[in-house]
Amino acid sequence: MSAFVLAVAGAALFLGFLYVVKNRRSSSSKLPPSPPRLPLVGHLHLIGRLPHRSLHELHLRYGGGSGGLLLLQLGRRRTLVASTAAAAADLFRNHDLAFSSRPHNAAAHKQTYGSRNISFSPYGDHWRRAKKIAVVHLLSQRRVEAFAAVRRAEAAALVARARRAAEAGEAVVLKELLYGYTNAVVTRAAAGTAGTTAERLTQLLAETATMLAGFQADDVLPDAAARAFRRATGLEKKIDDMNAEWDRFLSEIVAEHEHREKKTTPPGGEAGGDFLDVLLQLREDEGGREGFELTDDGIKAIAKDMIAAATETTAVTLEWAMTEVVGNPRVMAKLQEEIARVAGGSTTTTTTIAEADLSRMVYLRAVVKEVFRLHPTLPLLLPRESMAAAAVQGGRYEVPARTALLVNAWAIGRDPAVWDAPEEFRPERFLDAAAASGAVDLRGTDYQLLPFGTGRRICPGINFALPVLELAVVSLLRHFDWELPGGMRPEDLDRVEAPGLSTPPRVPLVLVPKSKAIA
Numbered sequence: 443m444s445a446f447v448l449a450v451a452g453a454a455l456f457l458g459f460l461y462v463v464k465n466r467r468s469s470s471s472k473l474p475p476s477p478p479r480l481p482l483v484g485h486l487h488l489i490g491r492l493p494h495r496s497l498h499e500l501h502l503r504y505g506g507g508s509g510g511l512l513l514l515q516l517g518r519r520r521t522l523v524a525s526t527a528a529a530a531a532d533l534f535r536n537h538d539l540a541f542s543s544r545p546h547n548a549a550a551h552k553q554t555y556g557s558r559n560i561s562f563s564p565y566g567d568h569w570r571r572a573k574k575i576a577v578v579h580l581l582s583q584r585r586v587e588a589f590a591a592v593r594r595a596e597a598a599a600l601v602a603r604a605r606r607a608a609e610a611g612e613a614v615v616l617k618e619l620l621y622g623y624t625n626a627v628v629t630r631a632a633a634g635t636a637g638t639t640a641e642r643l644t645q646l647l648a649e650t651a652t653m654l655a656g657f658q659a660d661d662v663l664p665d666a667a668a669r670a671f672r673r674a675t676g677l678e679k680k681i682d683d684m685n686a687e688w689d690r691f692l693s694e695i696v697a698e699h700e701h702r703e704k705k706t707t708p709p710g711g712e713a714g715g716d717f718l719d720v721l722l723q724l725r726e727d728e729g730g731r732e733g734f735e736l737t738d739d740g741i742k743a744i745a746k747d748m749i750a751a752a753t754e755t756t757a758v759t760l761e762w763a764m765t766e767v768v769g770n771p772r773v774m775a776k777l778q779e780e781i782a783r784v785a786g787g788s789t790t791t792t793t794t795i796a797e798a799d800l801s802r803m804v805y806l807r808a809v810v811k812e813v814f815r816l817h818p819t820l821p822l823l824l825p826r827e828s829m830a831a832a833a834v835q836g837g838r839y840e841v842p843a844r845t846a847l848l849v850n851a852w853a854i855g856r857d858p859a860v861w862d863a864p865e866e867f868r869p870e871r872f873l874d875a876a877a878a879s880g881a882v883d884l885r886g887t888d889y890q891l892l893p894f895g896t897g898r899r900i901c902p903g904i905n906f907a908l909p910v911l912e913l914a915v916v917s918l919l920r921h922f923d924w925e926l927p928g929g930m931r932p933e934d935l936d937r938v939e940a941p942g943l944s945t946p947p948r949v950p951l952v953l954v955p956k957s958k959a960i961a
């Protein structure tokens with residue numbers, strides 16, 4: 443036997459020994475259970491292109507009796523995964539503060555002016571103040587109501603675009619239609635204009651989404667190796683170029699707002715100003731008082747966060763909503779009946795719906811919840827990180843500090859302990875007063891339905907997103923019947939996601955609108 447073969451065999455035996463000792467050690471500790479792992483990569487090889495589905499399979503295979511928790515080693519990152527409603531309830535009822543930070547990611551850090559935004563900012567003073575600005579000044583109920591005219595105008599434009607396709611007898615790629623709508627609403631709310639601003643944004647957002655898809659080198663490799671990987675693959679340059687493009691775009695719209703402010707009265711208008719107006723005003727009025735200096739970069743970071751967090755999430759949710767509604771003709775008919783009863787039928791002159799009517803559409807709200815249950819837009823929410831060790835599930839497990847946390851909202855929406863027939867699209871489950879699910883809401887207090895997250899890091903955009911979603915669904919179903927093209931049947935629709943931070947259907951939905959008869 444050659445010395446080389448002996449050396450390889452010896453090394454393999456040694457690694458195997460280390461592996462067994464390490465796994466045995468962890469099985470005797472109070473760490474949450476962990477599937478067998480490989481040296482160096484840990485469990486990374488078990489994660490496919492759709493991490494939420496891979497993690498769900500691991501939970502089904504190894505999670506029996508684990509209290510819904512698995513501890514994985516994803517490259518360099520120790521990661522706790524919560525896959526049941528009960529596990530999420532324990533973590534967020536009892537340990538929300540401990541898990542309120544975000545893991546550091548060098549690429550995301552660069553893209554957010556040094557983590558000066560909200561979403562990726564670590565827990566601390568900056569995050570607290572920036573989040574307060576979002577909740578109190580940008581996304582309060584009053585401010586969201588002030589954007590009603592923007593929503594109304596863009597919903598009318600959405601109907602007009604669909605009507606053109608209906609008149610020409612053309613099929614529509616829903617993603618394009620819906621993205622155009624959410625992009626216009628968000629751009630107008632953030633920067634006061636749509637048009638070319640929205641077009642530039644579409645491009646920037648598409649590039650950003652591609653770069654954020656799946657696990658990044660920074661999530662799994664040590665810092666130096668991740669940097670080397672980014673440089674070797676040209677990713678570093680792509681990120682720098684994209685950041686420069688974003689910065690040019692944001693600087694231009696900030697400058698335009700500053701200029702406008704000096705020239706005219708602050709654009710109070712019916713909307714009381716867009717997000718940038720509000721941020722610039724805050725810099726003058728309040729920054730000093732709160733001890734929070736809103737620098738140019740700080741303003742750009744928050745504006746970029748709002749735009750990026752709002753556009754794609756809302757469009758993806760709408761595409762899933764249309765997929766499920768068309769895929770379930772019974773639901774479509776029932777929803778159209780409710781819309782006609784509450785808001786009146788389709789007319790060619792009145793395209794818009796009073797938002798007050800939306801609150802009377804109980805079936806609509808149930809449909810939206812059911813869409814979020816089966817298709818949470820961010821299926822793993824946004825990753826959290828523990829700031830201190832936590833003894834979870836009444837001390838059954840100990841989770842060390844600096845452990846990443848992934849909450850698998852996609853798996854929780856299918857948790858058989860809390861949902862009957864989880865794979866069935868049945869909005870009625872939210873209307874059945876006798877069933878436990880009848881009272882479930884989606885605002886982070888019911889841990890079986892967490893599309894917007896929960897606790898301190900909960901999405902501050904819920905009040906902004908819901909009317910945008912509801913208005914689009916109602917507008918599209920009030921004026922059109924939607925048919926599948928080319929003899930396709932509802933049961934042929936593909937319900938698998940495309941990979942990414944947010945996960946649209948992997949096969950873009952294409953439908954043919956048919957204008958409804960005038961009521």
Ligand code: HEM
Binds near residue numbers: 825
């Ligand atoms: C359908 C639409 C949306 C969905 C599904 C969604 C979902 C989420 C989720 C799951 C999180 C992470 C929560 C957690 O870590 O527990 C989040 C965070 C966030 N969202 Fe949304 N979101 C939506 C719309 C919006 C809108 C319209 C805005 C703003 C205009 C927004 C701004 C943010 C921000 C700033 C954060 C970071 C919060 C923090 O880290 O403290 N989102 N969102």
